[in-house]
Amino acid sequence: GAVVSQHPSRVICKSGTSVKIECRSLDFQATTMFWYRQFPKQSLMLMATSNEGSKATYEQGVEKDKFLINHASLTLSTLTVTSAHPEDSSFYICSARTGTHPFFGQGTRLTVV
Amino acid sequence: DAKTTQPTSMDCAEGRAANLPCNHSTISGNEYVYWYRQIHSQGPQYIIHGLKNNETNEMASLIITEDRKSSTLILPHATLRDTAVYYCIVRSYGGATNKLIFGTGTLLAVQP
Numbered sequence: 001g002a003v004v005s006q007h008p009s010r011v012i013c014k015s016g017t018s019v020k021i022e023c024r025s026l027d028f029q030a031t032t033m034f035w036y037r038q039f040p041k042q043s044l045m046l047m048a049t050s051n052e053g054s055k056a057t058y059e060q061g062v063e064k065d066k067f068l069i070n071h072a073s074l075t076l077s078t079l080t081v082t083s084a085h086p087e088d089s090s091f092y093i094c095s096a097r098t099g100t101h102p103f104f105g106q107g108t109r110l111t112v113v
Numbered sequence: 114d115a116k117t118t119q120p121t122s123m124d125c126a127e128g129r130a131a132n133l134p135c136n137h138s139t140i141s142g143n144e145y146v147y148w149y150r151q152i153h154s155q156g157p158q159y160i161i162h163g164l165k166n167n168e169t170n171e172m173a174s175l176i177i178t179e180d181r182k183s184s185t186l187i188l189p190h191a192t193l194r195d196t197a198v199y200y201c202i203v204r205s206y207g208g209a210t211n212k213l214i215f216g217t218g219t220l221l222a223v224q225p
Contacts, residue, residue, distance in 0.1 A: 006156075034212055043200075044157070044215040093156050095213070101147060102213055104156035 002028050002098045006105035013084055013112055020080045021108045023050075023094030029074035030096035035067075038091040038107075050077040050094075084112040117201045122220040125195075131188040133219050135201030138182040144205050146177060147213065148186045150197040157200065157215075160186065191223045 003026040013019045023033055031052045036044040048069055049057040056069035066088075068080040077096075081088050089112045095102040118136040125131040137146065145164050149157040161168055161175045163184075168175045174187040188195055200218040 004156075036215075043217050044151075046212055046214060049212060091154070095156075101159050101162055103159065104149075107154070107156045109154070 002026075002096075002103045004094065004096050004103045004105040006092075006094055006108050008108060009106060010109045011111070013110070015085055015112055016083055018080055018082045019084055019110060020078055021092055021094075021110070023077045023079070023096070023105055025075045025096045025098070028096075028098040030077075030098065031074060033071060033077040033094055033096045034102070035069065035077075035079050036093045036095070038093060044093060047079075050079075052077075081110065084110070086112045088112050117203055117216050119199075119201055119216065119219045121217065122222065124222050124224055125188075125191045127193060127223055127225050128190055131191040131195065131221055131223070133186040133188075133199050133201075133221060134183065135186070136183045137201070137203045140181050140203050141205075144203045146175065146181075146184050147202045147204055148173070148175065149200045149202065149213075149215075150195075151200065151218070152194075152197045160199075191221075193223050193225060195221065196223045197221060 005024045007022045033050040035047045038044045046059050047062045050069045050071040052071045058064045071077040091107050093107045095104040145162050147162040148160040151157045160172050163175045177184045198218040198220050200215050202213050
């Protein structure tokens, strides 16, 4: 099936720094990608919809200035967590749709120390 | 999109069929039922989806009731590697944003 790849799979950063996570569709083009966050023992929560060539659409309660999304090409969306704090530590997952259903990346484990 | 209700957890013996129920009583006519699963610390994996007819693929079978208010995902011969959280999601096909909204899912524990 279609492949969605995230990089890095794990990242540890210091509090106050910014971290960029990449999401790539490897064998298809995606005009729309989605970013989710998942805390331990909880379900996935949709953060935002990334639109190629235009601004992202954020879900209610998600700070757009803290979670910067850029979708500069049909195969790449990036999520930048700015001025990260320990409470931003989480599992971040992206997805993109091709054909009949969305595919998901393997996720990025962010730990802010 | 319609909301779904699933049991929090289920156990299944290895080699036996695992039947995972899902209620979606408010489903509308153009909404599909999708099933994904998430193995610990990985991204969700697509399993199957359907509208009103029963569906089968190499991973599982999906049985949708005639009134479409509930469905059952069947893993015919569960293995230890099927231990995961299974999510039932109702979504309009090709909807405006195509986004999937996840509920709490069912933690399936396959026992040796």
